[in-house]
Amino acid sequence: MVTATSESAAAVLCVEMEQHGLPIDRAALESLIEASAGPRPATEADAARGRRERDQPVLRLVPGAEHTDLRNPVQVRALLASVGIDVPDTRKWTLTPYRDKHPVVEALLGWRKAERIATTYGWHWLATYVETDDRLRGPWTACDGGAGRMTGGNGLHNLPAELRPAVAAHEGHVLVRADLGQIEPRVLAAVSxxxxxxxxxxxxxxxxxxxxxxxxxxxxxxxxxxxxxxxxxxxxxxxxxxxxxxxxxxxxxxxxxxxxxxxxxxxxxxxxxxxxxxxxxxxxxxxxxxxxxxxxxxxxxGAAAELFKAWAATVRLELARLDGQIVLCLHDELLLHVPREHAEQAVALVHDTLGAASRRWTGGSTVRFVADVTTVHRWSEAK
CATH class of the missing domain: 1.10.150 (DNA polymerase; domain 1)
Incomplete structure (x- = not known):
């Protein structure tokens, strides 16, 4: 019954998060995107020029590779083979062991990060999903995949770490970030x-x-x-x-x-x-x-996801009296947007609700669950 109730509450929370959106510092986000993708292109010719500029730090390290298409894995493998690096594919974990063999590998790994932001989280993404009230919005699902976790679209669930400094509390508010600690072994202790x-x-x-x-x-x-x-x-x-x-x-x-x-x-x-x-x-x-x-x-x-949703549902209920919002659920992490004057109360609320939710979810188990809770202005400041 507890799980059914929390799953229903998680579905309601998903609707609310779609409406609230994730608070964004637009100026910071524009600056971060420009650092990776280059200036906002006005034409397709500008976009093509930006791609060539992103490619140059890699291509200049391999003489004769000026015309290599870095977006073509076959051509990238040929480029690497020309400097003595023979790899079956160009995935990050495949390339990482070769970082010290030739500087082109490090440059290529850096290029991949910049290219991901440019193509997936670049200017078009900003214009499409960050609305005029400086909130990033997307669809949320209450139970996804084998583990049944809550997941969000439009970058909410897989925002690159390089862009996290742009997730920032709006005026008069703070972010309260709460992350469950050692959740899997503690869940094992409870369910077994x-x-x-x-x-x-x-x-x-x-x-x-x-x-x-x-x-x-x-x-x-x-x-x-x-x-x-x-x-x-x-x-x-x-x-x-x-x-x-x-x-x-x-x-x-x-x-x-x-x-x-x-x-x-x-x-x-x-x-x-x-x-x-x-x-x-x-x-x-x-x-x-x-x-x-x-x-x-x-x-x-799956059990960890159930506990997380029971906790999130309890936080959601109690947070209303502080005029706060849950704006992100990421794996075992909650991100709250709270008026500055209620920050201390919100931190205490997060700890108290974890104890209450875990006792209800386990049926009174003596297992102790813990959360690392910090109050920050920008998401990137949370450790």
Missing amino acids: GDAAFAAASRADDLYAPVADQLRVDRPVAKVAVLAAMYGQTSGAAGEALRRLDRTYPDAMAYLHRAYEAGLRGDAVQTFGGRRVPMWQGPLTDAQRAGRGRFARNAVIQ
Whole structure:
């Protein structure tokens, strides 16, 4: 019932966020776009000139490559091969290991960032989606993808970090940014009913007591816990993973059951009751294992999305008395737009509602959930 109520409230929140929009500092946004895309083009000839200017820092590093089309992956691979870099594709993670081999790789990675802003978040995007009241608006979906997260369109959900300084509170207001901390392991403790793991969640840093129990360093404990939820069973944290099975048997059994269901192709169900089907058809052993890993993570990611929406719904209800608005829901992060005089109350509200929402969602679990909350003028100022 709690999940059904929060899902409905999330749908209402989506409608409200579409109406409110995300507050934007237009002058800052124009400056940031110009830094990447060049001046606003008045004609197609201006736009073509801007593209050539963006390309030059890359092309000048490879003699004879003046006519390479950087928007053509085949030609980019040929350019890289001419300086001794043979890669199967031009994706960021493929190119990154070659940064020190030739300066053209670093230049190309920088070009990709600028090109993305120019083509996806450039002048046309600004004119189309940032309205005259300096609000970025787009459609919101209350339950999207395998995890059932809230997602937004028109750049609301994947705005490049380079443009975040332009997301700024309007006059007389502040932004309150709240980000759930270590949400996935805390959710695992709650949904599995593992008392020992729940005890670890009472620490500000859950991984510290887990490391003590496993007799490993904190970084190894963190890798082991995340690997367990994502289905990894070997590697540097292999021994720590085996100790997880002995130390937190209920939490690990919960993950193992989801994995086995995925191997069989059976649908899994989140803590709140949402059914997550598995893809069917003839599969190789590797594909079946991938399906198992997907199921293992789906029950955690899906439950985390349910908790987040229960929290967001509670914040929305309480925030009305402060004349504030939720203007963004991004993964496990809330962004509030609040009158400056109510900033401290809004911060306290966010913490209080997290405790109340998590208790209702879990049915009274002793698992502790935490949020990092900061008051800022620009979104980019939040750490």
